Amino acid sequence: MEQQLILKGFSDKTRKVYLGHVSKFFQAIKKDPRNISKDDIRSYLAAQLEERKKAHAYVSQALSSIKFLFKHILRQSIDSMDIPRPKKEQKLPQVLSQAEVAKILSTVKNIKHRSILIITYSSGLRVSEVVTLTLNDLHPDRKLVRIKQGKGRKDRYTLLSDTAMEVE
Template sequence: MARVKIEAGKFGRVIIRVPYNIELISKIKSLEGREWNAEGKYWTVPISKNMLNLLLRLFKHETVELCPKLQAMADSAVNSEGCVKKADYGERCEKTLEELDNEMKLCGYSPKTRKAYGWQIKEFISYCLDNSLRRVGEGEVRKYLLQMVNERRVSTACVDQAISALKFLFVRILGHPGMILAIPRPRKEHRLPQVFSRQEIIRLFGEIKNIKHRAILFIIYSAGLRVGEAVRLRIEDVDTDRKMIYIRKAKGKKDRYTILSQVALEALRLYLELYRPERWLFPGVQSGRHITERSVQKAFEDARAKAEIKKDVTVHSLRHSFATHLLEGGTDLRYIQELLGHSSSKTTEIYTHVSRKDLGKIQSPLDRINSFDDCEED
């Protein structure tokens, strides 16, 4: 968290002092009328109540120090408009988020969804710091979403999630069911998943020396698991006799079975012999807790760097590779759908676009040309 100093300057300007940070500087550069003072090494912007509120929103995740004059201006702006004081913000935010989380629990939302929606609503409450949520209209929501797109440049998936979270807030908590209906959702990006080649898989796993990390990454790839499913495996979920893995309450609260590879089983037996876990198959550092997703991601990133794999891949790419390699090996798409736990076959069909099963048989017209010897020079 950076320290941002904001103080009143001369000639109707506000002085902003920030440490050298590309993200902070880019935020300041988004302000209209900003100027850089090379001699004093600070930025200035025109002074106004709106500008002050904008600065407080812009640096809401930083430690902001206001001079007494600007602090008084901020307080008067809040009081004169009948808005919520900063001192009340934390209490209001906490109360709303608690009510939101309790409602999501009653609706059976997963902890991951509750966390994501909670974060989205906390960001929106911070944006509406100088207004009551019950007085917020469609125009204000649209401005907030446009700020996400234009200033913060977040992904369409993040904007779509924000709309879902806001819809839940206004419908279930604030009782305004029609307010969100007119707000359009962004068009979804149709991006193909990145997958490993078999040679890259060999190089990647060859760089994993830690037996525990090797076992869990083997299982993720060989069974097509999400990283969240792998870290939450219990010892009894692995059926060594039937060569199956039982996945509890996966995405959509669905249980399923998937396959257990013989190679992964051998790596797992070696791990179990050395570590002897009791409850979780892969326990974490904290007693009674499973290994964190971040620990697995870090182990993957280290192995990818050592293997010099330049593709934009993550741990989840192992799951994509599992499906793609099965499809290329001749496995029916319906079985792949079941192993992955997809509700719709359309979700699984995306792997037909990255598989070389059929595309690899097509010969480029350039490869049909036998010789370039007859080409004339210019």
């Protein structure tokens, strides 16, 4: 399965997650893959939601992993099994106030660290995007930050704030 994920171009993180989900699925089901039924899959996913109290996104990801296994490895159609994907939860993020953000940033004395935090916050970057940033990715004349191969292996631009440019 790992080779097929690599050949399909899945990221390292996605491969690790998919393999983990499939491993947990087999540990729970304890059946030969050829004998797994729609009811086995449904029961496993329901148990993840009800008994293990896993988030809907987690269970949806588990379903995607199992579907990949059946379609690309076992060469069986799981789409016809009519297994519903859990409804996406609508949760609001916890947002810090401007005063809270300013307080955090004021405690950072190292200018390099403060610059990184300000760019991260003001540009809305993910951790994985920040760690790969270089000076060549900053375009102060256009007030843009270029993100190379971010989530979903997509390039994108985001805003570079005046505050980030004025860090001292």
